[in-house]
Every structure is written in structure tokens, then in C-alpha cells.
Amino acid sequence: MRALAILSGRSHPLLAESIADRLGVSVGEVRLMKFANRETSVEIKQDVRGKDVFIIQSGGVGNVNDHLIDMLIIIHACKIASARRIVAVIPFFPYSRQADIPYSTASPVVSAITAPMCGSMVGGRAIPPGEMAPTSRRVREQWQARPGTLVANMLTAAGVDHIITMDLHDAQFQGFFDIPVDNLLAQPLMLRYIRQCIPDYENAVIVSPDSGGAKRAIVIAERLGLDFGLVHKERRAPGSPVNDTTFVGDVNGRPAIIIDDIVDTGTTLLQAATVLRRQGATRVVALVTHAVLAGDTAALIGSSTHLDELIVSTSVPLPKEKIEASRNKIRQFDVAYIFAEAIRRIHNGESVSYLFEEHWR
Amino acid sequence: MSESSAMDNSIKLFAGNSHPELAKQVARRLGIALSQVKVCKLPNQETSVTLEESVRDEDVFILQSGCGEINDHLMELLILINACKTASARRVTAVVPCFPYARQDKKDKSRAPITAKLVANMLIVAGADHVITMDLHASQIQGFFDIPVDNLYAEPAAIRWIRSNLDVANCVIVSPDAGGAKRATSIADKLDVEFALIHKERKKANEVSKMVLVGNVSGKIAVLVDDMADTCGTLIMAADTLLESGARKVYALVTHGIFSGNAVEKLAKSRLEAVVASNTIPHSEKQLECFPDATEDNPHPESKIRTIDVSSVLAEAIRRTHNGESVSFLFANDVS
Numbered sequence: 001m002r003a004l005a006i007l008s009g010r011s012h013p014l015l016a017e018s019i020a021d022r023l024g025v026s027v028g029e030v031r032l033m034k035f036a037n038r039e040t041s042v043e044i045k046q047d048v049r050g051k052d053v054f055i056i057q058s059g060g061v062g063n064v065n066d067h068l069i070d071m072l073i074i075i076h077a078c079k080i081a082s083a084r085r086i087v088a089v090i091p092f093f094p095y096s097r098q099a100d101i102p103y104s105t106a107s108p109v110v111s112a113i114t115a116p117m118c119g120s121m122v123g124g125r126a127i128p129p130g131e132m133a134p135t136s137r138r139v140r141e142q143w144q145a146r147p148g149t150l151v152a153n154m155l156t157a158a159g160v161d162h163i164i165t166m167d168l169h170d171a172q173f174q175g176f177f178d179i180p181v182d183n184l185l186a187q188p189l190m191l192r193y194i195r196q197c198i199p200d201y202e203n204a205v206i207v208s209p210d211s212g213g214a215k216r217a218i219v220i221a222e223r224l225g226l227d228f229g230l231v232h233k234e235r236r237a238p239g240s241p242v243n244d245t246t247f248v249g250d251v252n253g254r255p256a257i258i259i260d261d262i263v264d265t266g267t268t269l270l271q272a273a274t275v276l277r278r279q280g281a282t283r284v285v286a287l288v289t290h291a292v293l294a295g296d297t298a299a300l301i302g303s304s305t306h307l308d309e310l311i312v313s314t315s316v317p318l319p320k321e322k323i324e325a326s327r328n329k330i331r332q333f334d335v336a337y338i339f340a341e342a343i344r345r346i347h348n349g350e351s352v353s354y355l356f357e358e359h360w361r
Numbered sequence: 362m363s364e365s366s367a368m369d370n371s372i373k374l375f376a377g378n379s380h381p382e383l384a385k386q387v388a389r390r391l392g393i394a395l396s397q398v399k400v401c402k403l404p405n406q407e408t409s410v411t412l413e414e415s416v417r418d419e420d421v422f423i424l425q426s427g428c429g430e431i432n433d434h435l436m437e438l439l440i441l442i443n444a445c446k447t448a449s450a451r452r453v454t455a456v457v458p459c460f461p462y463a464r465q466d467k468k469d470k471s472r473a474p475i476t477a478k479l480v481a482n483m484l485i486v487a488g489a490d491h492v493i494t495m496d497l498h499a500s501q502i503q504g505f506f507d508i509p510v511d512n513l514y515a516e517p518a519a520i521r522w523i524r525s526n527l528d529v530a531n532c533v534i535v536s537p538d539a540g541g542a543k544r545a546t547s548i549a550d551k552l553d554v555e556f557a558l559i560h561k562e563r564k565k566a567n568e569v570s571k572m573v574l575v576g577n578v579s580g581k582i583a584v585l586v587d588d589m590a591d592t593c594g595t596l597i598m599a600a601d602t603l604l605e606s607g608a609r610k611v612y613a614l615v616t617h618g619i620f621s622g623n624a625v626e627k628l629a630k631s632r633l634e635a636v637v638a639s640n641t642i643p644h645s646e647k648q649l650e651c652f653p654d655a656t657e658d659n660p661h662p663e664s665k666i667r668t669i670d671v672s673s674v675l676a677e678a679i680r681r682t683h684n685g686e687s688v689s690f691l692f693a694n695d696v697s
Binding site: 035036037038039040041042043044047048059060062063064065066068069072073074076077078080081094095142143144145146147149150153154156157158264265292294295 | 403404405406407408409410411412413415416428429430431432433435436439440441443444447448461462464465468470471472473474475476478479482483485486487591592619621622624
């Protein structure tokens with residue numbers, strides 16, 4: 001293929017190589033370093049003038065902010081080096097889920113700055129005696145930043161022309177961009193995995209671990225002609241951690257297959273597995289697209305007596321240590337060829353929607 | 362306070378995690394409390410920002426310096442700006458005492474990024490209406506923005522430090538490279554002292570090969586003036602060159618004391634008398650590690666890193682910006 005360059009950040013070199021391999025090209029050399037003062041330095045060794053440049057960088061691994069800034073700098077460098085078109089290939093999109101992230105208040109705070117709350121001056125205004133400072137009683141909800149739009153705008157401002165990603169947490173996220181976004185689906189690959197690798201799947205129940213993912217799971221249930229169930233988390237107070245779960249559906253004496261898009265701290269998944277077991281499920285298998293597996297989540301999955309297996313895609317790198325920590329409960333299905341095919345089609349101006357079908361290959 | 366002034370919008374000062382100390386000092390000088398915000402990292406390494414108070418129709422200032430884990434701090438700043446903007450702040454001003462990536466400001470090689478321009482674009486898309494910064498590596502970076510940028514100077518504070526700590530009549534101001542000649546001559550003119558320049562031949566970034574002194578420093582106190590001290594290789598080598606040329610003592614005066622890598626260790630061993638840096642970047646911990654060896658004459662030596670406080674300049678710039686007063690007064694006048 002002519003006039004095509006595949007570049008990679010530091011987040012997922014393995015996937016980049018695999019994609020380049022399938023396209024019959026090699027990954028262009030990019031030297032990414034940090035200067036002594038912790039600024040990122042980018043040197044693109046490959047010529048990009050007049051080329052279609054595809055930059056592969058995933059979220060959910062290592063220092064997300066470093067990877068994001070690295071990618072922005074590479075995009076910008078390619079833009080001012082006269083690349084014809086710049087496509088960001090972001091298998092797992094960072095900051096796409098923060099709005100409803102379940103652990104916003106319960107999570108351990110790595111670092112936080114809080115100013116002294118009391119004092120007679122608040123926001124430059126003197127508080128008359130007798131009146132409480134507005135901050136000392138809760139007059140309003142907290143304003144949780146939602147950086148999804150910001151990240152979208154940053155990519156566009158850096159000079160990206162097109163985005164390829166996979167299983168966005170909210171499909172609406174595509175609307176945050178003013179440029180084309182191809183949201184590939186892991187669903188055809190999940191369907192194939194279930195058919196080929198899960199024995200007795202005909203008898204199983206497809207389960208969504210929360211109401212937000214119901215649609216995603218129902219599509220798979222319909223395609224396979226299986227029953228569907230839903231685990232519902234009740235949140236008693238806004239922002240409080242998950243404190244009660246109920247199950248809708250019938251899983252008694254049958255295997256359960258949980259479908260979700262992200263496994264992060266694994267709380268939702270393990271809780272769902274527990275509920276399913278309590279409801280009499282014989283076996284619980286989870287198929288999840290993006291394996292963030294923050295902290296010691298892999299070990300938690302390994303020690304769970306309720307979750308039997310977790311199958312994730314290669315959208316986020318899965319180090320050997322995590323597989324070992326999970327006692328080999330985690331397995332992967334490869335998404336490199338779906339990305340490679342999308343890149344090939346975008347480069348050649350062919351339709352990408354064909355990739356959304358189940359038996360495209 | 363009258364009824365009408367309570368209707369006016371007020372200053373809200375937020376800070377990220379880069380320099381809490383400076384934020385507190387600026388807030389104190391403005392006579393306000395820092396606004397409540399939670400800036401943290403989630404287990405998945407994404408930055409999370411929660412504004413704990415309303416900013417609707419307020420004049421918001423966000424203080425974050427480009428230091429430490431620069432990318433994390435930059436993301437914090439961008440998310441903070443965006444959060445305030447989407448929470449209907451009337452105006453959002455980014456106060457960035459040390460502008461990150463300021464040295465990557467030109468396409469000096471094939472396919473090199475102009476990251477300073479990228480950062481400017483990022484600040485604008487995040488929603489910044491105004492930027493306040495200090496001693497930009499190249500003042501042309503202001504042109505990367507389509508919004509107002511106030512580039513403050515640490516110069517008045519530096520001049521005050523020289524006047525109150527050194528024998529001005531015996532000083533000679535030295536620029537450690539040709540690029541900083543303008544900055545150094547400006548100080549030399551204001552102090553009415555001699556000026557010298559060191560010309561260096563650079564082979565690789567962060568590595569200096571050969572130095573040539575232009576000017577006379579014999580028997581004088583040489584004061585090296587630069588915008589930043591990073592790995593300090595240049596400053597230490599310049600100090601050696603100056604001492605070999607007959608200077609009595611050598612001080613270095615910088616705005617941004619980054620002191621990265623093993624700079625602290627190198628400084629402690631160097632022949633530099635002291636590096637005087639402003640507090641645009643926190644260096645109090647490094648200060649405690651940077652002592653010269655004790656001698657008989659001086660059994661308890663002072664740290665080689667000294668601090669000039671610029672919080673008053675930043676606070677005054679914020680106050681003036683908020684009130685719609687001229688900021689250019691601060692360029693030439695010492696406000697502390």
C-alpha cells in the first residue's frame with residue numbers, strides 16, 4: 001500500500017505491530033522520550049508528507065494522561081509535517097466514561113487539594129455575621145467535570161481528521177466530535193467467541209450487569225436467540241457506592257454470560273456474578289471489550305468463587321502478570337484484524353459499515 | 362458591603378496539584394480563600410475533577426504551573442478550565458506561572474512538533490478566555506494564542522533581590538547564552554552596571570560543549586541571568602568560565618527553577634555561590650538538599666538555592682485583571 005503510515009504511541013505497541021503486520025507494512029519509527037523536566041519529546045523518523053497517517057494509541061493503560069498528550073503531540077507533529085490525513089486509532093477511548101463512573105466518591109483519592117473551608121471571606125465576599133458560608137452547607141450538587149467533550153475537542157484541535165475507536169461507552173460520544181468517528185463493534189467477535197468457545201451456550205442466559213448496558217446485551221441475546229437477564233444496581237443516595245443489587249430474569253440451573261464494555265475495578269462485574277450465583281446460575285462467564293483492570297482487579301477476579309471466566313479483547317494490553325494474578329481466568333480475543341480492515345477500508349475509501357456485520361470474514 | 366457589590370461577580374481562585382503552596386500564598390495576598398475543588402486520579406489513572414462550589418457568572422482564575430509530572434498537571438488544568446466553563450463561569454483565566462512545553466516553540470527539525478503551540482490550542486479549546494503567565498521562554502509564544510496573554514516579568518523582583526543582597530556597584534550582569542542577552546541587558550541597564558555575554562556552542566540538547574566569554578568580569582561579582590535553570594549544566598559551566606576569567610563570585614538568577622535530573626547534586630558541588638529562583642515552581646524540598654560542604658569559616662552554610670517570592674506579582678495581576686485595571690504597571694514596578 002502506498003502513502004500509508006502506521007505510527008504508534010507507547011500504550012499498546014503489540015496491537016500496533018499486529019495491525020501493521022496484517023496490513024503488510026511496518027510500524028513507522030517514532031522516538032518518544034521524556035526530557036529531564038518531564039516534558040514529552042517526540043521525534044518522528046518516518047516521512048509522512050502527503051500520507052494517510054494512522055496513529056495507534058489506547059487508553060486504560062499506564063499513565064493515561066501521558067499517553068493522551070503523547071498522541072496529541074504526534075498528531076500535531078504529523079499535521080505540521082504535511083500529512084494528507086491523520087486518523088487517530090483509539091481502541092479504548094480514554095475519559096469516555098467519567099460522567100457516570102461508579103466510584104467517584106468512594107474511590108481512594110490519590111492526591112487532592114482542599115482549601116480551608118471556614119473563614120469570614122468566601123469567594124472575595126464578606127459573609128455577614130449569622131449567615132453561614134455557602135460552602136459549609138450543601139447548597140448545590142457538586143459539579144463533576146466531564147472531560148469527554150474536552151478530549152474530543154483536544155484531538156480535533158491537535159489536527160486529527162478521523163477517529164477509529166471501539167465500543168464507546170455511550171454511542172452519543174460520537175456526537176461530541178465534528179469529524180468522522182468510526183465506532184467499531186466487538187459484538188461480531190463476541191458472538192463468534194460464544195458460538196465457538198462456550199460449550200452449552202444454547203442453554204445460557206445473556207446478562208447485562210447494569211441497566212446502562214442492557215441494549216448491548218440484548219442485541220447479543222437476540223442474535224443468538226437466547227434469554228436475557230438484567231442486574232440492577234440500586235443507588236440509595238446520589239454518588240454513594242453500589243449498595244444493593246437485584247436480578248431480573250431467570251438463570252436458575254443455567255449458565256450465565258455477562259456482556260459489558262469495560263471492566264475497570266471489577267466491582268460491577270463481581271457483584272453481578274455473585275447475584276447470578278445466588279439466583280442459581282451453574283456457571284458465570286463474562287465477555288467484556290475493554291480490560292482496564294485497574295489496581296489489583298485481576299487478583300480479585302482470580303479469587304472470586306462466583307466468576308468462572310473473563311474474556312476480554314486486545315483493545316487494552318493485558319500483561320502476563322494480570323493473567324497470572326487472575327489464576328488464568330482471563331482470556332483474550334484479538335481485535336487487531338478488525339482494526340486493520342477498518343484502516344485498509346478507510347485508506348481506500350471503502351465502506352466500513354460492512355465490519356459491523358457478524359460474518360464479515 | 363453594599364447590596365450592589367454583592368451582586369457583582371467575584372474572584373474565584375482554583376488550584377490544581379502542581380503548586381499548592383503558591384496557590385495559598387496568592388489567595389492570601391488577594392484576601393480570599395481558595396475555592397473548593399477535588400482534583401484526583403481515579404484507579405484507572407484518569408484525572409477526575411469535582412468543583413465543590415458554584416462558579417456561575419463568577420470570574421474564575423485557575424492556578425497551575427508546568428512542573429513535576431507536566432502531562433498530568435496539564436490535563437488537570439485543562440479539565441479544570443473546561444469544568445468551570447461548562448459550569449457557566451463568566452470568564453476563565455488560566456494562571457500558568459511556568460508555561461509547560463515553552464521551549465518546544467519552533468520546528469527546528471524535520472517533523473518536530475511545536476508543542477507550545479499545541480498547548481496554546483488546548484487551553485483555548487478547553488475554554489480559557491485569558492492567560493496569565495510569567496517570563497515565557499520566548500515572548501513570541503503569546504502569538505500562538507488568539508486570546509489575551511499577560512506575560513509577567515520576574516525582573517522587578519530580581520532587581521530588588523540584587524539590590525538588597527549584593528554589592529551592586531561591583532556586579533556585572535552576564536547572559537549565559539546569546540538568546541538571553543536582551544533579558545540580561547535590561548537588568549544591567551536598570552541597575553546601571555556592566556554587561557557580559559557567554560557564547561556557547563551546542564552539540565546536543567541539554568549538552569554544552571564550549572564557552573566563550575565576551576566582556577570583562579575580572580574582580581567583579583558576576584550575576585548570571587536566565588529564564589530557567591533545568592539541568593543546570595549551562596549555568597555551572599558558565600560559572601566555571603566566569604571564575605576562570607577572574608570573577609570573584611558567581612550568582613545565578615533565574616525565573617523558573619526546574620532543577621531536573623541530578624541538578625541539585627551538581628549545584629551543591631559547583632562553584633556557583635547560589636542560584637536564586639522565583640517560586641513559579643516549587644523547590645522548597647530541593648532547597649533542603651542543596652548545601653555546599655561546610656568549611657571552617659562557614660560551618661553552617663546556607664542552601665545554594667534561594668527563593669524570590671513572586672506570589673505578589675501574580676496576585677496583583679489577578680486583582681488588576683478582575684477589576685479591569687492596567688497590568689502593564691507590573692512589568693516595570695515591584696509590587697511586593
